[in-house]
Amino acid sequence: MVKILIAEDNAEIAMLEKDYLEISGFETEIVADGSKVVNMILEGGYDLLILDLMLPGCSGYDICREIRDQTEIPILMVTAKTQSIDKIRGLGLGADDYIAKPFDPAELVARVKSHLNRYHRLTNAYSRTAEESAIQIGNLKIMTRSWKVYRDGQEIKFPNREFELLKFLAMNPNIVFSKDQLFEKIWGHEYVGDSATVTVHINRIREKIEDDPSKPRMIETVWGAGYRINL
Template identity: 50%
Template sequence: MKNILIIEDDEAIADIVQDFLTINGFESTIVHDGAAGLAAALTKEYDLILLDVMLPGMDGIEVLKKIRSELLVPILLVTAKNEELDKLRGLGLGADDYISKPFSPTELVARVRANLAQFERLNKQEATAPKEHTIGTGDIVIQPQAMKVFVGGKEVAMKHKEFELLLFLMENIQHVFSKEELYETIWGMESIGEIRTVAVHINRLREKIEENPSEPTHIQTVWGAGYRFVP
């Protein structure tokens, strides 16, 4: 049975909403102000939150911001008809949907069901989606499909050829490649007078991933032979 948190200062409206939710097979809890609603949302697991915008003390928009920073749960805003700005702000801050007062309890229940179903579908898709293949060693992690590089947990911007070069070296740890081999592999052309670009890109990579680029520990030069990546 799904459990709904109702944050609504109008006791009559809250009671009507709770009655209709109960009739339709939902459990629910009523809280009448923003601070108490926030505390309830953060201390107990709810399947959906009905959040009135106009609340005493902490208003609904502020409650929304704080809940969304902590929880991934469907949030349905309850607004007055003339609160267009609050609707837009709420959706921009992560509300999933809104319904305007006065509303039909039947419509409200339908919105609750629709948002719960959508949330469950998204969770199922995420759970069954193939995970991103990553290549990592030490504090360096590459997400090949997303073309992202992280060093010490922070994303590092890479140009296309820099990314390809780093990925190739990390896929072939400890293997020594000559400048000619790297140029032909990454740039796809025979190395005719252009292999100096390999050294330029190696230096750029060192600036981005090495703690001390002048004394690299990962992308090492093997004198007279080329470069290798060391974990």
């Protein structure tokens, strides 16, 4: 059974999320102390994290940053913060989605299912026994089936959206794609968001693969057109 951790200090909201998710067939556990979340995720075998940003003990931003360095499970942020900068910050730290309070519990369940389905499709595809293929771009090596990225021989952790975006650009080198094209290709029609999400993820990828992210050479911005990866 799919196991979900709900990190939420508002007992009423946490129980609402728990009830709707368990009715939909998910196993859930609630934690209200932010300082416990990271260890629970790394040791508890969870498939997805629903993360409130304003937790006692440790902020959701810090939790997201630490988790993303060690695992690729989907992270869905739930928060009362509604400003764009909060959303961008959360996505920039590796969150997969963002939903603002108050929210429709049915929408939360739908988003959870969407992210789990996508994550499982990706991990199943990359774990097949078919021959591994690699894309080499300078000092970067992208293993398309095992979902691994190496820079100068050292593995770099990539959450699923970042990996999909990097892989897509790498498989279509020297071609310019607009933000709208990349958003549709990687996030799809079911995602509630906009193409600004692409910029956040491009910047996060650059921080991992570029020698100088402020002057990117591998993933180039073509002003007024979009992005391309250079071979």
